[in-house]
Amino acid sequence: MPTYDYECQTCGHKFEAKQSMKDPHLTDCPVEGCPGPVKRKIGLGAGFIFKGNGFYITDYRSDSYKAAAKKDSESAAASSSSTPAATSPAPAASTPAPAKPTGT
Ligand SMILES: [Zn+2]
Known part of the structure; x- marks a missing residue:
């Protein structure tokens, strides 16, 4: 189409x-x-280009696209697996200040 x-x-x-x-x-x-x-x-003979050169352009693009997509997914997977999201201990930010005994 x-x-x-x-x-x-x-x-x-x-x-x-x-x-x-x-x-x-x-x-x-x-x-x-x-x-x-x-x-x-x-366009200038767009229909003809679509039928002729378009095939090669599409083929080339899809090939490089797949390579880029694969590279992208690999780096995404590596970064996501190395992210210590669940194992990192949360810093205890809500440490209560030491109450100084007064009136002793
Ligand atoms: Zn408009």
Whole structure:
């Protein structure tokens, strides 16, 4: 399913929308309170690029993304396991001040 670029004619907000070619064009701006309308931008042969080079770009990106995601999850797991959250003794902050005996 191709991704179309839309640009709001009122606030200039740009966004992408995955649509079938049979779907009607979007007209509403996703920005809250903005009346729109939005205009679909026709890229320079975007459809052809999507079919051709897009495959390789997506493949390359997914590969590097997986590597980055794996690295990220590993570091996250390591940091979370080394965090002494449950075993560290809480400092006794509420130690009562020693009462000095008075009137002896
Ligand atoms: Zn807008």
